[in-house]
């Protein structure tokens with residue numbers, strides 16, 4: 001009995017330490033992220049100005065400018081993840097067309113031609129009461145993960161429909177499915193943890209951020225995966241008070 005209590009106490013202490021480390025890391029990351037925003041902004045402006053000033057850039061110059069632009073975008077993406085994670089904001093809810101948000105995330109992802117995108121949305125999906133910027137971060141991360149899971153190409157299917165369980169408030173269910181390698185069961189339980197990654201160049205923040213944002217919207221995110229066949233992320237979001245109020 002004493003042994004068991006000791007084990008429990010030790011586990012609780014480890015949990016606290018982990019939490020503390022994470023909080024501190026969040027603060028440091030947030031500080032650095034904030035400081036790096038302005039130099040990146042300056043580089044971005046310089047690229048823009050160079051594009052304006054150089055009247056007829058040769059191929060090599062154009063390529064360099066494009067490369068710079070892409071690298072700044074990638075750095076900004078990392079900063080957005082770090083900052084959103086370190087300094088989470090409550091969602092600024094507005095009536096939101098979730099399909100428009102998903103389309104914006106798809107456009108931003110600029111997927112290669114080897115990935116076929118299928119959109120399957122029910123007609124007249126109701127608007128959500130949600131923070132569209134935050135939701136776009138969620139879908140961008142899911143789309144990027146899906147693309148990274150299909151380096152040789154495949155099919156990305158995004159579907160959306162109303163779903164209702166009797167006695168529960170109405171929800172929208174969005175599925176993001178890929179035909180990549182899937183997730184091994186022993187890993188699946190860890191993927192939503194911050195800083196869990198199996199990628200050589202990954203922060204492991206994407207899904208932790210998705211979970212944080214979805215839950216701040218009173219939603220649920222879940223994963224179903226079959227190794228060798230692919231992965232589906234299922235997001236369920238309540239329609240929210242905006243819609244309920246407007247039902248009269």
Ligand SMILES: Nc1ncnc2c1ncn2[C@@H]1O[C@H](COP(=O)(O)OP(=O)(O)OP(=O)(O)O)[C@@H](O)[C@H]1O
Pocket residue numbers: 081141145146149178180181182183191192196197198199201202203204205206207208231
């Ligand atoms: N669609 C997917 N197919 C297969 N594995 C996935 C998929 N999505 C996530 N994973 C697994 O979950 C891990 C965590 O994902 P997450 O998005 O949190 O971090 P990351 O993609 O590794 O890094 P980051 O998103 O910060 O760049 C990934 O490293 C990968 O092992």
Ligand SMILES: [Mg+2]
Pocket residue numbers: 141144145202205206207
């Ligand atoms: Mg990711």
